[in-house]
Amino acid sequence: MSELYEKSRLAKEACKALSLKTRGAKDAALLHMATALQEAKAAILQANSQDLAENSHLSKALQDRLRLTPERIDSMAQGLIEVVNLPDPVGEEIQMTKRPNGLKIRKVRVPIGVIGMIYEARPNVTADAAALCLKSGNAVILRGGSEARHSNLAIAKVLQAALKETDIPADALQIIEDTDRAIVAELIRLREYIDLVIPRGGAGLIKFVSQNATVPVIETGVGNCHIYVDAEADLEMAKNIIVNGKCQRPGVCNALEKALIHEKVAAEFLPEMVKELQKRGVLVKGCPYARQFVPELTPAEMDDWATEYLDLIMAIRVVESLDDALTHIARYSTKHSEAIVTNNYFTAKRFTEEVDAAAVYVNASTRFTDGGEFGLGAEIGISTQKMHARGPMGLEELTTVKYVIEGEGQIR
């Protein structure tokens, strides 16, 4: 039997026992895993240096995402401890109805079962995803990218060994060692054993998974995020938000990629804003109308409007109205995070009501779309789809519900 089938079967078997474990047992296991990670620093760094050596062709940015340091391993362990501190969603009663016939109907959170986590690049996802899945009572099958193979395996083995010394079934944590891409295609159709697949990575991975899976999928993360600077905007605020949204961490999904500027403020706002961005190394592109205000802008091509740069690049379009901006966003948005800067009540109201996205901002940076910033604690990803979960996904989003109905012999 293949590695994938065998490990998936073991995970499915383990998930039932895991679903019944108390918070105490799960938290104790997570704390033990955190300690184990810190004690295994040398082995993990060793494995990571192998990955770095095998991937010296990668860009600086990607190498940085791949690199582990003693501090990064500490913060991975700290991540586990933060999950310990989050409340356990399992068993939470989210609704109780007493019916006229006396039936007591309780709606209770329960684990989903077995979660397949398919991710790229950053090895810390191995520990984060394991912790969130286990705390929410789910078994997890990890399938990391080939670049981080040695690091992912080293981390997972440490966690698995630690789990064996606890009350939690160790089979609930599986990692697929085979990095052949064909395994992903098999995994996402393994309805017999896997209840949910969460792909976390580039647009190519997400698209492949959502178009080929028969297991339910939660799509995450692609963010072609816009900001619209209204005719009635506070321009100083707009400038600060755009600089923050674009420059504070350009490689993440909630970073700003596009700015739409109302024509009434373009002459005053654009030259100043472009200067601020360029000062920070941003390549600024513009539509023809924007280039009337700042002629030296790089011309934006048609492709630009749909592109998530994940880099110090921003494209600017000057629009004639709120409707113009809404039409542009409806067309190019990936429904992740969209923002408006305005002082006008009705303009803000229309924007929040009409923009279809996981997070819609008025006068704030899109960079806040994040489990921690939203107060959920850790997150396993940011859902950009509408079913089951939308926006940052914490522990609650890793559960489903069941109805428990208590009677005294009621019949219909």
Place this chain on the structure above:
Amino acid sequence: MSELYEKSRLAKEACKALSLKTRGAKDAALLHMATALQEAKAAILQANSQDLAENSHLSKALQDRLRLTPERIDSMAQGLIEVVNLPDPVGEEIQMTKRPNGLKIRKVRVPIGVIGMIYEARPNVTADAAALCLKSGNAVILRGGSEARHSNLAIAKVLQAALKETDIPADALQIIEDTDRAIVAELIRLREYIDLVIPRGGAGLIKFVSQNATVPVIETGVGNCHIYVDAEADLEMAKNIIVNGKCQRPGVCNALEKALIHEKVAAEFLPEMVKELQKRGVLVKGCPYARQFVPELTPAEMDDWATEYLDLIMAIRVVESLDDALTHIARYSTKHSEAIVTNNYFTAKRFTEEVDAAAVYVNASTRFTDGGEFGLGAEIGISTQKMHARGPMGLEELTTVKYVIEGEGQIR
């Protein structure tokens, strides 16, 4: 362009305007549609008699499901009025967090978008589904089965004509006239226009949709429901619940299909219970152990345990313990509704915690798994999957959420 593409495109266009309509506008439209249905009785009955004539080969039960009467059209109209009386979930704020930095994060219910409804047999689903989708702000594409083609079209045309006289965009309600099965295969992959597909019908349809769709799916309805009669059960109560679960309406998904009887009570309970079922025309099958108690039972075959009869048939198995029963249920359950009859606190607790199903009953009939009985008002189906919605799906389950974040210039 094909009928499916053109109508799906129109639905997508209409769904934005619909999503912004007030409850008042939506309720007025639904009331108008209800009146129109009652006024068009003759035409609808005429279409229905065409369907009945073309399907005279169907079983009596299926013909009855297909048949419309003046009373059934009245109750369809009444169904619309009941949806009018339900609260509008759109815009409901289900969570508000004020963060330390002053950001106000509101989680608000919004419509899903365009819902594809694929259903078989009963023509009343045409009106029910249209009403629930429109009330929850969603455009809907209806695709009924070929048996009810004339009836479905007649009903949909009446509803569409009525909608044109209201403030709700008429394109939000589409019906696909082509009953070629290939259309379903296309519909469930139309991610460009359709946000969710709900199949409602037999196991074959559900399986085809869930294995071939790229649009997100909510699986509904297949119910191979069990009842476990514990050693410490109130046997009179158990008998009443089994008779009710099996006989009150055998053709529906929450009807009982299997009974598992603890061996300690089998001798006392089985002969009496079988007599009660047989009196009501039930064909009772039994495992070899059950036939030790009631030799004249029809032998149950291996296939029986996995079969949803939807008919006056029940299979009985005598088990040695609660564990035995739990193992049997875990193996054959379709995760719809499962019940236990017991007086023992710990046995009930274990059953509700360990059985993985949308609805788990203690001392009550599985027939209560229903939107109306659960107090949700109408239902669009009963989800037997774990993602997004589980159990009876009402208006709330036809919405998603969006985060609206209000700031005064916050940056990270």
